[in-house]
Amino acid sequence: MFGILKGLGVTFGQLTKKKVTLQYPEVKPVWPERFRGIHEFIPELCIVCNQCARICPTSCISLSGSRDANKKMRIDTYDINFEICILCDLCVEVCPTEAIRMTDQFELAAYSREEFYKDMHWLYDNHKEHGTYHALQEAKEQAAKEQAAKEQAAKEAGAKEQAGREPVAASEAATGGET
Amino acid sequence: MFSWQTQPLTGLNFIGMVIGAVVVLAILLLVVMYLIFFLRKVVAWMQNRIGPNRVGPWGLFQSMADVLKLLLKEDIVPAKADRALFLVAPIIAFVPAFTVLAVIPYTAGHIFTAGLNIGVLFYIALSSITILGIVLGGWASNNKYSLVGGLRSAAQMISYEIPLGMSVLGVVMLAGSLNLTTIVQQQATDRFGWYIIPQIIGFVVFMIAAVAELNQTPFDLPEAESELVAGYFTEYTGFRFAFYMLTEFVYLFAISALATTLFLGGWLGPWLPSWLWFAIKTSAVIFFMFWLRATMPRLRVDKLMGFAWKVLIPVALFNILLTGLLSLLV
């Protein structure tokens, strides 16, 4: 009898607790940076090395490319079959140019099977909305600008002081992980 | 206040009575509908969820949408089912559920409720008819899960009907009447106050037996979804399924109202209007049942019968004896 009362106390205590339900269609979940959603594909970066198609455990990637006028390989078609893709991330892992990446797009439901065959254009469009490519590019440009500004400042400072001392590099931001 | 009980049964009064009954029925249907909503909200809050919140403001129309959906669904009769019984069983279960509500005094004026001299017995007698509907439904479905569910509910409900009736006897002895209105009135003048105080043993037995009668957790073996899918109404769809659901919730309301009337002083209470007191007390009892539902695991089926016959009935008998002794001595 006592145990039952204790249990009743526990459930009663929950009445006023904060509710944990996520109001899904209105409130989307916030995914962490590494979240493995549906791919994005940046054709400009692809060198048609075929590594992603080879590593894919379910063989869901098919691609073809041709050489352009500059004898560089250019991607022509790039299809992922999301009927069998298991979003394992191995293709992203092997890609030498980061042409293929995962996004935070996770909504795959569709009315017909055809919609699961995503081609290059869909994957490219996907990156605009969900991808990190542009954000990364901007961050890179930003970092480059900052770097340039710093170098400029360091140069000026060096010129002023005319001493061989090295400027303090802002390296804190670059160190990941923890001790 | 107008009360049809004291009026002669003329044509006009008869029509008034019918209209009144229909109005009461409509109100009760609404109450029952919101009972489902209340259940889902309470259980959801206890489980840190939000509960229904999509249909209408705060999800208030959710139950209505559910009922509407059930009414619009196809009424499927399995090919191998016993067609006649399958069709009639939900009605057998459903009709007594609403009939028992006729004797419950909702307010001090008790408009449109029957001041039957044997109100308590009437309730217990009619609610046993519902079991027939459940058993027949389980059998007629010609489904093994339904059959086992039906068998279980028959055994369980018959067993728990006895302690339920016995636990009420103490109250009847104190009040000296089987009339529910009289029982409430007696509680106003009783020296112990409401009967929950002198009849606390009876109340506990009543509540346990009531929960068992309602097939509520922890006594929800007839419809244990992890064992029997949905028990006796596994094969039912559409409005026949709705009938069973409604039956269950009408009884939930009815038995809470009965507990309120018998033990908690019915509509008695200061300041507030009597119907509000009745509503508050009934809601409290219902809330308690939902609370149990959110907390308890299911009872073991082989301990179920033993509990009724070896624990509840002796305790209820002891309570009757005690009440008799006390009313003789005190």
Add this chain to the structure above:
Amino acid sequence: MMLFGFPITGETVAFFMLALIIITSGVFLMTLRNVMHMALALGGVFLGVAGIFVILGADFVGVVQVMIYAGAITILMVFSLMLTHSGNKAEEGPEVGAVRGIATFVGVAIVVGAILLVIRHTSWPVSPTAMQPYHQSTVLLIADALFHTYTIQFELVSAILTTALVGAVIIARKEEQ
């Protein structure tokens, strides 16, 4: 207004409806092939009889009739049928010949006629209309009869029933071993 020599009041209407229910259920009970359906028909008969009790002013007896017969007994029968009988198989009875059918009909008619005759010729002690059924508690009357007038008989019956119950338990125990 009169119908078949009865005044049309709520009571007579209710009586005829209940009679119809009882007779229909009774006919179903005899003619249906499926045991389960028969059990249901039996429940209908019990309910109708309970209704008649209520009309006669014996509301306590009526409710007890519902509780024990329509409720418990019928369910017990259904329950045992479910446990032991495969149920769905409608058992084919022997074909009833024309001669036998006519003989049955004549026999039933004679019995019904005799009963009716007896009922019409008995002088009942109290006329039903004089009873004022709804304004006195039958529970009190019954209690008075049981605990004052017939106390010894009542206690004797309870003692016999208890003995029977204990005996049944003991017999059941023996079978188990």
Add this chain to the structure above:
Amino acid sequence: METLHSEEMILNIGPQHPSTHGVFRLVVTIDGEQIVAADPVVGYLHRGTEKLAESLQYTQIIPYTDRLDYVAAMLNNYALVHTVEYAMDLEIPERAEYLRVIVMELNRVASHLLFVGAYLLDLGAMSPFLYVFQEREMIVQLFNEICGARLTYNYMRVGGVKWDAPPGWLAKVRDFLPHMREKLKMYDALISGNEIFLSRVRGMGVITQEEAVAYSLSGINLRSTGLRFDLRKKRPYGIYDKFAFDVVVGQNGDCFDRYWCHFLEMEQSLNIVEQALESIPDGPVLGKVPKLIRIPAGEYYTSIEGARGELGVYIVSDGKDKPYRMKLRRPSFVNLQILSKLLIGQNMANMIAILGAVDIVLGEVDA
């Protein structure tokens, strides 16, 4: 006198049934409510993982192991990479080993939480299921941050792990531990003392020690009988010999002991995580591994203590980059054997209690 007897009937529990935890079919013959015979039918979720592995490189097999015991995928990941590492005799960076232990033990907690919730759901209590999912969600979110997936982690690699912990992750794990301990107390109050629950699991489905060994049970099913057998202690793999923890054992081998062992084992796992967090070193997370992983020809078997028992991977290699043959010892599948024996003579309601306590995951049973 002829005794009253009721007919036996055959009842198909599953493959679609609310309490079989997946597509598991149990053909039971019942007499009234009593079970005369029970015959488990498996294979509805068979995906041929072992056969598929023969045409996959070792790295490619890892995502497939996620789908075996999908409740504890980290442990499956590890079982595979551990065998490959053992076969190749690889050196694993220290930090990677620590990360592995942390995620594995967290995963064990998540898996046991799911067991507790689902088991109580089987027994008819709905709330515990929804409570444990909140804590499980926290763990899953932690995994989501470290490897980008909530269920199919694909986190381990031969020679280490795929990613180092993101900034702040270890602190989050550290914060999670006291919270989890707190919640365990709450579950204890909610469930363990409930008389109705106890009456359903005490003395139910008793496995004796001899039976457990004869049926080659492992994991909690074995330990609940009182046998102190935990591969983390008996045959320490990885860096488990560095941590102090108790092997939780039961006494009676009944359903309650199995439930209780799950409960206590969560605490032990939290202890391991705590110790690992204290001493995790810096460094790389992926060791020196050849680009194409090849195992020298031969046969290799290693096993780890999975969430459900001894989780073993047996690889026959012919020296190529793909296994010649791979066999997985899936604890759920082996533990399932005893079910038919446990169920005989029980009634239907107890069947659910016993089936739930054996704790099978159908992805693993059918592979």
